Amino acid sequence: MPKAPPKVLLGVTGSIAAYKAAELARLMQKKGWDVWVVMSACATQYIGPLTFRALTGHPVAHGSFAEMEQETYTHLGLSEGAAAMVVAPCSAQTLARLANGFADDVLSCAALSLEAPLLVAPAMNTRMWRNPAVQENVAALKGRGATIIPPGKGELACGDVGEGRLGDLEGIVRAVERRIAAG
Numbered sequence: 001m002p003k004a005p006p007k008v009l010l011g012v013t014g015s016i017a018a019y020k021a022a023e024l025a026r027l028m029q030k031k032g033w034d035v036w037v038v039m040s041a042c043a044t045q046y047i048g049p050l051t052f053r054a055l056t057g058h059p060v061a062h063g064s065f066a067e068m069e070q071e072t073y074t075h076l077g078l079s080e081g082a083a084a085m086v087v088a089p090c091s092a093q094t095l096a097r098l099a100n101g102f103a104d105d106v107l108s109c110a111a112l113s114l115e116a117p118l119l120v121a122p123a124m125n126t127r128m129w130r131n132p133a134v135q136e137n138v139a140a141l142k143g144r145g146a147t148i149i150p151p152g153k154g155e156l157a158c159g160d161v162g163e164g165r166l167g168d169l170e171g172i173v174r175a176v177e178r179r180i181a182a183g
């Protein structure tokens with residue numbers, strides 16, 4: 001029997017870089033992975049779930065449970081059997097959610113019920129990124145074994161120049177690949 005392709009969850013949150021997640025989903029599929037997307041409610045204001053549904057061929061869970069139209073235990077179904085979950089872009093808000101173990105939407109519940117490596121690619125304004133509250137959340141996640149894909153430097157969508165751009169997409173894919181390979 002041929003081996004099933006690794007299931008990889010892609011969490012997309014409310015960052016201006018959310019549009020880049022569509023290309024990321026494509027790159028991950030090119031690796032032969034079975035990509036499932038889960039979005040925060042805010043992310044759907046930046047890019048539509050239909051884009052990811054069309055790219056991945058899977059329903060896209062988003063927002064809170066009250067909004068779910070699919071199976072009742074979607075968050076558990078999403079994380080079950082996953083080889084990895086990568087949140088890219090990860091907003092400061094979702095970073096705080098993950099660092100504190102909050103479970104107030106389907107994305108955070110999927111992350112909490114995940115029994116596989118978690119990777120987080122933050123993207124935000126430089127001043128937000130430097131804030132000690134954000135850095136403490138990053139450290140907390142690292143301390144629990146999550147891989148943080150550091151943001152890159154350059155021109156940001158808001159016009160500022162500095163650290164905070166979503167890390168390059170190929171680098172994110174390589175990081176996921178390494179974590180899957182390490183088991």
Ligand SMILES: Cc1cc2nc3c(=O)[nH]c(=O)nc-3n(C[C@H](O)[C@H](O)[C@H](O)COP(=O)(O)O)c2cc1C
Pocket residue numbers: 012013014015016017040041042043090091092093094095123124125128
């Ligand atoms: C135009 C615009 C762009 C934003 N970009 C970012 C961003 O890149 N990173 C970030 O952390 N927050 C950003 N925010 C703020 C988030 O959208 C906000 O914190 C939101 O609550 C995130 O929710 P979520 O983590 O549930 O998706 C932006 C807000 C606006 C209005």
